[in-house]
Structures are given as C-alpha cells and as structure tokens.
Amino acid sequence: xxxxxxxxxETDYNKSRRIQGQCDIELNDYGRELARITAQGxxxxxxxxxxxxxxxxxxxxxxxxxxxxxxxxxxxxxxQEISFGAYEGLCCEESNYNIPDKEFLNFFxxxxxxxxxxxxESFEQVIERTGKFLRELVKKDEYxxxxxxxxxxxxxxxxxxxxxxxxxxxQFWGEGVHKNCAVTRIEVKNGEIKILEEGKTYYx
Numbered sequence: 001x002x003x004x005x006x007x008x009x010e011t012d013y014n015k016s017r018r019i020q021g022q023c024d025i026e027l028n029d030y031g032r033e034l035a036r037i038t039a040q041g042x043x044x045x046x047x048x049x050x051x052x053x054x055x056x057x058x059x060x061x062x063x064x065x066x067x068x069x070x071x072x073x074x075x076x077x078x079x080q081e082i083s084f085g086a087y088e089g090l091c092c093e094e095s096n097y098n099i100p101d102k103e104f105l106n107f108f109x110x111x112x113x114x115x116x117x118x119x120x121e122s123f124e125q126v127i128e129r130t131g132k133f134l135r136e137l138v139k140k141d142e143y144x145x146x147x148x149x150x151x152x153x154x155x156x157x158x159x160x161x162x163x164x165x166x167x168x169x170x171q172f173w174g175e176g177v178h179k180n181c182a183v184t185r186i187e188v189k190n191g192e193i194k195i196l197e198e199g200k201t202y203y204x
Contacts, residue, residue: 001138001188002147004045006065007154008057009035010180017093021084021120026056034181034203035064041202042183047071050149051137053080053156061181062151078133079160081153085120111172123159123169130156131163138188154178164193175199 009031013020027035047069052062054075062073090099106114116122137143152160154177161184162172178184178199185197 001143001145003137003150003186003188004042004047004148005150005152005157005160005184005186006038006061007157007178007180007182008053008055008061008151009033009038009064011057014180017091019084019087019090019092019099021081021088022055023088024056027060031057031180032060032064035061037203038181038183038201039065039067043067046147047149048146049074050151051076051079051133052151053077053153055080055153058151058153062149065149065151076133078129079150079152079156082123082126082155082159083119083121085117087117087120108173108177112170123172126155126159127162127169130159134160134163134193138191138193157184161195161198164195 009027011020011025011031012028013023013025015028042065047066049071050062050066050073052059052073052075054077058080059075066073087099087104091097092099092104101115101117103113103115111123114123157178158172161167167174179201181203182199182201184195184199187194187196
C-alpha cells in the first residue's frame, strides 16, 4: 500500500492568519494554483482511490489532484482539521490579534501548555481520531496493493504522523506545520508503516 498524504491548498483564512479549524472555507485562487502544480507533479501516480476530509478546501484539493482519474473519493470526518471551537474565525496575526486567550500561540510553540478553546479539541483527541482512521485503513486486506491519496489538513496530517512515529505531544510539530499542498509519501508493507518522504512541495 502506498499512501500520499497532502495538506490542502491555501485559503484566505491561511493568508490572513485567521483560525480556520473546522470552518468550511474554500480554496482561494492561489490555493487552486498550488493544487494544479502539485497535480502536475503527481500526474504519473496511479491512484486507485482517495480519502478526503469533508471540508471544502481538502475536498477541492483532492479533486484537482485526481483530475480525470475515474476513482472513488470517500469523505471521512476523522481526518478533518482540529476544532478550535469558539476561537474559529478569529485572528492570530500580531497586528490584528483578537483571541481571548493571550497564550493561544502555545498551539504552535509550546504544545504541552496549549489551552484547549471552549468547545474545541485537544491534540490528544485529534491524534486519537486520526489514528483510528489510519489503523482501520492499513488493516483492510482489499487495500493492500492500492495507491491512495489522503487529502487533509495541517494539524490532522501531523496527528497521523504522530501515530506512526509515536511522537509525544511535546514534540508534535517537529520541523513545523507542512506547507499548503505539501505531500508526504508512506509505504505500508507486511504491517509495517514507513514514511518514505515528508512535506515535499512541487512549487517554489
């Protein structure tokens, strides 16, 4: 089994540093262009099927990558982005910061001391639900020889990798969140999951 994990293309929320989470924001024109460039880079990959977060930005990214391939595309809520609850839509840009929690940026810089927003999710919860998705996927015998696209989000993708690497929350981000449309390639063989390439972009 070959898995290609991709973070969605850019949105206007990404560009303005608004807290996106599970807000259903579509790609902007630049995000679509990044997806088209990435699709060209992956044009020779023989995808058999795709899984996508139900959020518009991930689904549209998957549709652009898949192009004219006539393959199943399955939505799965377990790979949608972390929920920021009451803070979704607010801004974490320094010049326009309006999040009630002055330490919200611990989300990126000091994960053990991140305060879960009201009605939001913790890192542990996202790791748990994405892990269930991943374990279920790799155990299915009918997918053993398949090449599968998984279109998801920055935190959700890192959560899947945390499941593979058994990364503690304190080291969750590693080298940082993947860029928009960055691709991570994973091989599953004889029950072993191996990351072959992480965070590759096909644009400058």
